Amino acid sequence: MPVDSYELLNLAFQFLDSFAFIVLATVGLAIIFGMMGIINLAHGEFILVGAYATTLSFHAGLPLPLAMLAGVVATTVFGVILERTIIRWLYGRLLDSMVVTFGISLVVVQLVRIQWGNSLPQIGTPLGGISYGNYSYSAYRVLLAGVAIVVLAALYVLFTKTDFGVRARATMQDEETARSMGVDTDRMYLSTFAIGSALAGLTGALYAPATPMSPDLGASFLVEAFVAVVVGGPSVLLGTPLAGGLLGLVDAAFTNVGGQFIGTVALLLTAIVAIRLLPDGITGLLEDIREKRRETE
Amino acid sequence: MSADTDRPLRKRIRAPFDGPNTIGNSDGFWLSVALGVLLLALYPLLFGSYAAESSSVFLVYALLGVSLTFIWGFCGILSFGQVAFFGVAGYTFGIVSINVSSYTGVTLGIVSGVAVATLFAAGLGYFMFYGGVRDVYVTIITLVVALVLNTFMGQTAGSEWAIGEAALGGFNGMVGVPNLAIGVGETGVEFDGAMHYYVALAALVGTFLGLRALVNSQFGYAMVATREDETRTEMFGYNTTFIKFLTFTIGGALAGLSGVLFVTWGNYIDPSEFAITAASMPVIWASIGGRESIAGTIAAAIAIQWIELQLTGEWALVIVGSLLVFVILVMPDGVAPQVRDLVVFLTERRRERSSETPAAAEEVSD
Numbered sequence: 187m188p189v190d191s192y193e194l195l196n197l198a199f200q201f202l203d204s205f206a207f208i209v210l211a212t213v214g215l216a217i218i219f220g221m222m223g224i225i226n227l228a229h230g231e232f233i234l235v236g237a238y239a240t241t242l243s244f245h246a247g248l249p250l251p252l253a254m255l256a257g258v259v260a261t262t263v264f265g266v267i268l269e270r271t272i273i274r275w276l277y278g279r280l281l282d283s284m285v286v287t288f289g290i291s292l293v294v295v296q297l298v299r300i301q302w303g304n305s306l307p308q309i310g311t312p313l314g315g316i317s318y319g320n321y322s323y324s325a326y327r328v329l330l331a332g333v334a335i336v337v338l339a340a341l342y343v344l345f346t347k348t349d350f351g352v353r354a355r356a357t358m359q360d361e362e363t364a365r366s367m368g369v370d371t372d373r374m375y376l377s378t379f380a381i382g383s384a385l386a387g388l389t390g391a392l393y394a395p396a397t398p399m400s401p402d403l404g405a406s407f408l409v410e411a412f413v414a415v416v417v418g419g420p421s422v423l424l425g426t427p428l429a430g431g432l433l434g435l436v437d438a439a440f441t442n443v444g445g446q447f448i449g450t451v452a453l454l455l456t457a458i459v460a461i462r463l464l465p466d467g468i469t470g471l472l473e474d475i476r477e478k479r480r481e482t483e
Numbered sequence: 484m485s486a487d488t489d490r491p492l493r494k495r496i497r498a499p500f501d502g503p504n505t506i507g508n509s510d511g512f513w514l515s516v517a518l519g520v521l522l523l524a525l526y527p528l529l530f531g532s533y534a535a536e537s538s539s540v541f542l543v544y545a546l547l548g549v550s551l552t553f554i555w556g557f558c559g560i561l562s563f564g565q566v567a568f569f570g571v572a573g574y575t576f577g578i579v580s581i582n583v584s585s586y587t588g589v590t591l592g593i594v595s596g597v598a599v600a601t602l603f604a605a606g607l608g609y610f611m612f613y614g615g616v617r618d619v620y621v622t623i624i625t626l627v628v629a630l631v632l633n634t635f636m637g638q639t640a641g642s643e644w645a646i647g648e649a650a651l652g653g654f655n656g657m658v659g660v661p662n663l664a665i666g667v668g669e670t671g672v673e674f675d676g677a678m679h680y681y682v683a684l685a686a687l688v689g690t691f692l693g694l695r696a697l698v699n700s701q702f703g704y705a706m707v708a709t710r711e712d713e714t715r716t717e718m719f720g721y722n723t724t725f726i727k728f729l730t731f732t733i734g735g736a737l738a739g740l741s742g743v744l745f746v747t748w749g750n751y752i753d754p755s756e757f758a759i760t761a762a763s764m765p766v767i768w769a770s771i772g773g774r775e776s777i778a779g780t781i782a783a784a785i786a787i788q789w790i791e792l793q794l795t796g797e798w799a800l801v802i803v804g805s806l807l808v809f810v811i812l813v814m815p816d817g818v819a820p821q822v823r824d825l826v827v828f829l830t831e832r833r834r835e836r837s838s839e840t841p842a843a844a845e846e847v848s849d
Contacts (some may be wrong), residue, residue: 225619275812280619281561285770286811288763292804300797405759409630416623447638454631461624462614 230404236390265383419467502699604735656753779819
């Protein structure tokens with residue numbers, strides 16, 4: 187039976203890997219789309235900025251953790267500048283925000299290509315591997331799953347337990363009322379967008395040693411991120427881990443059976459079916475169930 | 484009938500194409516449309532058939548843009564999946580026409596290409612609209628569908644991925660697709676070179692007039708009402724789900740037609756037609772030209788592709804992207820409504836100056 191348990195372990199690692207990827211790709215977008223109503227098609231390019239800043243500062247001689255910090259800072263600054271100059275005009279204009287951020291994404295990808303060419307030397311993946319039987323799995327990728335969970339927990343605390351979180355959520359829910367109660371809504375929009383950008387930067391920084399550095403690396407994050415936000419539904423803090431769990435499981439199971447390509451197609455088809463069956467996502471379904479239970483009680 | 488005959492002939496001919504749902508109903512508008520079509524028709528004569536052949540794809544992509552304007556601008560459905568129907572029609576045409584040789588195969592390819600794209604759009608539309616999927620979720624599902632096709636077609640490189648004689652070819656694409664033609668067996672007409680250009684132009688002008696008539700018809704009013712306020716329209720007894728379904732299907736058919744024209748232009752199609760950059764181009768053309776203006780979208784599609792071609796260097800995408808951001812921030816509805824407002828403003832002022840002779844009850848613009 188050891189072969190079977192190795193297989194199972196394989197599947198578990200694959201799941202952790204997919205889960206981490208989906209959650210980390212999604213969090214930044216979930217904050218910006220789910221809370222602020224901005225469809226950020228340039229989300230992938232925020233990740234790109236984080237990854238490139240990390241890689242470039244690593245090659246400039248910074249140790250990896252500091253290089254990652256540099257990546258996060260660079261992306262936050264990038265996000266704040268964009269919010270002040272462009273994004274602030276787009277609140278409440280859902281489809282316009284989509285078109286404009288697509289324009290931003292075109293510009294950023296092309297500028298990165300012009301400046302650094304079609305690839306950068308990749309940072310080696312740290313931490314080595316975990317070996318079992320004939321297999322081995324990258325320890326760093328397992329660590330990413332841990333980071334994903336920590337990030338989710340931190341966000342949960344930030345948005346539900348702190349004064350800042352309450353003000354931010356109040357602003358997103360009802361700007362007029364929040365403002366009349368003394369909340370500086372303009373600053374809340376800016377800081378929420380900054381948090382979203384910082385998270386995208388973190389994703390870029392964390393995946394810098396694990397993905398090939400090319401100007402179009404953002405695209406590989408974008409689709410999963412959108413799919414997970416939509417499948418997760420309106421309550422993003424809860425929806426992101428649930429969607430990450432569901433889609434991660436589908437991805438891992440089908441990748442294990444039929445390879446990377448089958449995994450991706452299965453994930454996308456699951457997403458289409460999920461949107462069709464649950465127009466309000468998983469958290470919308472949970473909300474419905476809770477309502478019904480309250481009625482019967 | 485007698486009241487009708489009192490009106491000038493040009494107005495009677497124009498009547499079905501004019502209405503409150505379209506931007507541009509004045510004499511000046513139609514004069515510039517006629518001038519535009521004339522210039523496009525003269526292009527091959529002025530610049531030779533080689534230039535016409537290479538420019539034909541501009542018209543084909545303009546038709547793809549129009550397919551989006553129709554569903555987005557008039558019914559409020561933003562689809563990133565027009566390229567999916569475009570590509571599916573292209574691949575279908577390739578498969579059929581490579582397998583069935585002679586003119587019969589090509590004719591059959593045209594019909595089946597458009598038919599498969601239409602059915603695909605109808606299936607997807609049924610799945611979405613009758614399932615209660617709406618607004619931005621429609622946009623995301625259509626984008627995902629295009630990306631699924633991109634992923635799927637990209638891995639069809641192996642020899643097992645061939646349908647009859649037609650190899651799908653993975654990322655390298657499907658090659659050796661025949662030219663556009665119509666006929667049976669060995670007798671038929673082939674449209675290559677400048678002829679392809681004229682076919683594309685005819686399709687574009689026909690679509691333009693057809694859609695103008697459609698959006699100004701009773702159905703068009705229902706489409707616009709659905710866009711403006713779906714719940715209220717439903718309260719008035721309209722089946723808005725069916726309206727959206729039908730609109731989406733017609734849009735898919737038009738995208739399919741442009742896909743067939745595309746694949747016969749280059750004799751080639753590859754999965755990059757489904758990729759996110761390609762999927763966004765129709766949205767860009769419609770946004771910049773004005774999503775409620777068919778003529779505006781056509782002009783923007785041709786102009787943007789021309790600009791991209793001129794800036795063959797690496798800065799092309801930077802400029803197109805910045806243009807997009809700039810236009811949406813400054814003119815949220817695109818260029819066409821701005822031009823209309825400018826024309827109205829200028830005519831009003833001219834009329835005020837010569838106000839001793841008040842103008843007839845004729846409307847200047849829409």
